[in-house]
Amino acid sequence: MTYALIAVNVLVFLRTPGVASSLVGESGLADLCRLEAFTDRWAAVPRELIHDVTPRLVATGQTGVGPAGPGCLLAPPDYVKSPPLSVLTSMFLHGSWLHLLGNMLFLWIFGDNIEDRLGHLRYLLFYGVCGYAAAYGFALADAGSGTPLVGASGAIAGVLGAYLVLFPKARVWVLVPFLFFLPLRLPSWAVLGLWFVLQAVYSYGTGVSQAGSVAYLAHVIGFGTGILLARPLRRHTCPPPEPHGPQWGRQARPGGPWRW
Incomplete structure (x- = not known):
C-alpha cells in the first residue's frame, strides 16, 4: 500500500496542469488558469469543509481580459463538488x-x-483517518478561509506519529546541516520529536503559520492523531528493519495553496 500510495501521488502530480511547463520554468497565464481550475475542483477548502458549501464561481481554465487586465475567467461550476470527498482528492x-x-x-x-x-487494509484506513483529521482540524482553525489545501502531509504526519509510538528506539540516518551536511544515525524519537516541535512552534498562536504557505497545524494534528491511534498497538511490536543509507526530510517553499 505504501508503494501504491507513492505511485498514485506521482501519477496525479504528472497529470496536474502546468507540470510539464514547470520543468522548464515557463508557466504562462494559460497554465496558471488551468491549474487554478484543477485546484478549485479537487482541493479541499476550509470554508467549504466547515460550512458544507460549494463555491458560486470557480475558475474555468480559460483566460480573458477584464478591467484589471488579463486574468482567469470565472463561472458557476459545471460539476458537483463534495466537500468531504475533496479531502480525499486533496491528499493526492x-x-x-x-x-x-x-x-x-x-x-x-x-x-x-x-x-x-498494521496490515495492508488497516494501514490504508489509518492513513485516511489521519489525513481527514488533519484537514478538518486545520479547517476549524481557519473556517472562513477560501485558500485551497493540498498535499499528503497530514496523513504522512500520522504515519510519523505512529512510528514514534511503535518504534521509538529505532535509529535512522539523517543529514544534519552543520557547515556541511553531516550524516548521523539518531534514534527516531529524537528525529521525529524535533520535527514535531518545529511544526508546533511554526503553528503556535495563529493556528496557521504566516511564514509561507505551509499548513503546519495540519501536520501537528495529523501527528497527534497518529500517536493516539497507534498507542493501543504499542505492546509486542518488533523493531523495524534497519534503514540503508542516509535519509532526510524536506523544506517546503512558500507560494500557491496551503501545502501539508
Whole structure:
C-alpha cells in the first residue's frame, strides 16, 4: 500500500496542469488558469469543509481580459463538488516537485514499517483517518478561509506519529546541516520529536503559520492523531528493519495553496 500510495501521488502530480511547463520554468497565464481550475475542483477548502458549501464561481481554465487586465475567467461550476470527498482528492495533490518529493520521501522511509505492523487494509484506513483529521482540524482553525489545501502531509504526519509510538528506539540516518551536511544515525524519537516541535512552534498562536504557505497545524494534528491511534498497538511490536543509507526530510517553499 505504501508503494501504491507513492505511485498514485506521482501519477496525479504528472497529470496536474502546468507540470510539464514547470520543468522548464515557463508557466504562462494559460497554465496558471488551468491549474487554478484543477485546484478549485479537487482541493479541499476550509470554508467549504466547515460550512458544507460549494463555491458560486470557480475558475474555468480559460483566460480573458477584464478591467484589471488579463486574468482567469470565472463561472458557476459545471460539476458537483463534495466537500468531504475533496479531502480525499486533496491528499493526492501537490503544489510543486519539492512538495511532492519531500512528502514521498517521508512516506517511503517510515510508511512500510507501519504497514507491516498494521496490515495492508488497516494501514490504508489509518492513513485516511489521519489525513481527514488533519484537514478538518486545520479547517476549524481557519473556517472562513477560501485558500485551497493540498498535499499528503497530514496523513504522512500520522504515519510519523505512529512510528514514534511503535518504534521509538529505532535509529535512522539523517543529514544534519552543520557547515556541511553531516550524516548521523539518531534514534527516531529524537528525529521525529524535533520535527514535531518545529511544526508546533511554526503553528503556535495563529493556528496557521504566516511564514509561507505551509499548513503546519495540519501536520501537528495529523501527528497527534497518529500517536493516539497507534498507542493501543504499542505492546509486542518488533523493531523495524534497519534503514540503508542516509535519509532526510524536506523544506517546503512558500507560494500557491496551503501545502501539508
